[in-house]
Amino acid sequence: MIEARGLVKRYGSTTAVDNLSFDVRPGTVTGFLGPNGAGKSTTMRMMLGLDRPDAGTVRINGKNYRDLRSPLREVGALLEAKAFHPGRTARSHLTALAASNGIPRRRVNDVLEITGMAQLETRRQADRRAGKFSLGMAQRLGIAAALLGDPAVLLLDEPVNGLDPEGIRWIRNLLKNLAAHGRTVLVSSHLISEVAQTADQLVVIGQGRLLAQTTVAELSARSSSLEEAFFQLTEGSTEYSASNIAYRGSLS
Amino acid sequence: MTTATLTRGATRTAGGYGFRSVARMEWLKLRSVRSTAWVLLVFAAGMIGLAILVMAHQHWATMSPADQASFDPTNNSFAGLALGQLALGVLGVLAITTEFSSGMIRATLAAVPRRPLLLAAKAAVLGAVTLVAGEVLAFAAFAVGEAVLRSPAPHATLGQPGVLRAVLMAGAYPGLIALIGLGLGAVIRHTAGAICAVVGILFVLPLILVPLGTSIQNSVGQFMPMLIAENSLTAVKPQSHTLSPGLGFGMLCLYAAAALAVGSWALARRDA
Numbered sequence: 001m002i003e004a005r006g007l008v009k010r011y012g013s014t015t016a017v018d019n020l021s022f023d024v025r026p027g028t029v030t031g032f033l034g035p036n037g038a039g040k041s042t043t044m045r046m047m048l049g050l051d052r053p054d055a056g057t058v059r060i061n062g063k064n065y066r067d068l069r070s071p072l073r074e075v076g077a078l079l080e081a082k083a084f085h086p087g088r089t090a091r092s093h094l095t096a097l098a099a100s101n102g103i104p105r106r107r108v109n110d111v112l113e114i115t116g117m118a119q120l121e122t123r124r125q126a127d128r129r130a131g132k133f134s135l136g137m138a139q140r141l142g143i144a145a146a147l148l149g150d151p152a153v154l155l156l157d158e159p160v161n162g163l164d165p166e167g168i169r170w171i172r173n174l175l176k177n178l179a180a181h182g183r184t185v186l187v188s189s190h191l192i193s194e195v196a197q198t199a200d201q202l203v204v205i206g207q208g209r210l211l212a213q214t215t216v217a218e219l220s221a222r223s224s225s226l227e228e229a230f231f232q233l234t235e236g237s238t239e240y241s242a243s244n245i246a247y248r249g250s251l252s
Numbered sequence: 253m254t255t256a257t258l259t260r261g262a263t264r265t266a267g268g269y270g271f272r273s274v275a276r277m278e279w280l281k282l283r284s285v286r287s288t289a290w291v292l293l294v295f296a297a298g299m300i301g302l303a304i305l306v307m308a309h310q311h312w313a314t315m316s317p318a319d320q321a322s323f324d325p326t327n328n329s330f331a332g333l334a335l336g337q338l339a340l341g342v343l344g345v346l347a348i349t350t351e352f353s354s355g356m357i358r359a360t361l362a363a364v365p366r367r368p369l370l371l372a373a374k375a376a377v378l379g380a381v382t383l384v385a386g387e388v389l390a391f392a393a394f395a396v397g398e399a400v401l402r403s404p405a406p407h408a409t410l411g412q413p414g415v416l417r418a419v420l421m422a423g424a425y426p427g428l429i430a431l432i433g434l435g436l437g438a439v440i441r442h443t444a445g446a447i448c449a450v451v452g453i454l455f456v457l458p459l460i461l462v463p464l465g466t467s468i469q470n471s472v473g474q475f476m477p478m479l480i481a482e483n484s485l486t487a488v489k490p491q492s493h494t495l496s497p498g499l500g501f502g503m504l505c506l507y508a509a510a511a512l513a514v515g516s517w518a519l520a521r522r523d524a
Contacts, residue, residue: 045358048361050358050362050523050524051524070268082354083357085350085351086354088281088284095284096280097277099273100269
């Protein structure tokens, strides 16, 4: 369970996140949607205690992130940008992170297996320096790190970025499975069509503000198609609002 | 995909993170990047190489009586500290700036949200590794230096008054510079900028004093880290305008503590 209450984050004169409140419930995949620059990544960094909110709070299972006793066992996160040292192997990276929270070393093998980094044809991937990884392999390493502590809450920022179709299908199944086991899963994306493949619940933001907390079914009933309903909802809060029509045309 | 291992409970055990587990992570991190080995290799080469270079070229016969009187065979064995301090200072910088440049810091802080604890664990691991490396190389440089020094120049032995103290302090010095580098790295976050700051403190500050005149050089210079190492820590024969070895060592500990305190404050206060 994640509860955001009145979150505000400013960078200089720009307000990236503006009085944002929403809940993310366990047992289902929640899509975190918004156009580029809507404040999704900033919000996720505040959830992890990486960025300090200017106002408001975000609680994970009733606690501030900084008060968690064993954070990796409670929250797993895949952030937008790479979060590993390029000179370290995938296995060393995971082993070091596991040690910090007292997670047994065998769990490193487990997550390498879950993410397909220990399979025969990619076995060497786990022992290669991560700086040489393709975008897709880097995403798998990020997901492996998120799963290390077998956490009840997962935050994934744009997890399908850089994945090939096979990888995307794998991620979709993984997310559904994680939620089916009772976990809280929050997945950000700027593509409604992608999110609709796995998510039931939706949190839609634009320019840092909450536009809707709804379900995929409810949103798609609002208009002729899910995408059309999404565009109507986010209209006026995209970075491209001046050329909104042309932007929409290029996507369909 | 293996769904079986997704069932929650795979890692349910008691306990949270603490200094020991975080220090263990930092130890695993430090030894799993190649830069650590390279920097330690440069450190070893500098300590041993310069000891040989300087000690093998002491020509007792051609020295003036004044030079002969002030000749300090212990102090001269540690010429390599000039390079060695820079190597370990860089190691300290890299221990934190590569986390920022690669994005690793976000994974680290998600695992260890208590940031002062993280920096304390980093400092403990870095301090232990650099202290061991420093002491090993200090004794090695001393032994090699005395071995290549030609008679009739007087030789130093560990049994002579002040010599063991000088060797031990020479070994501890580069580790303290590493901790200063770590603290500066936590504040500056960029590798190049933080290394510049270390070079500035070690090499440029003493140069700035030169045009200010002898009296300022004498009064302020004795507090400069590199001059403390040269004139206080590793000197067996007392020199003028210098801190005592104990006071000099205390000053360096104070600098390291201050750098780490500021680094910890900056790390805790700023977004990652």
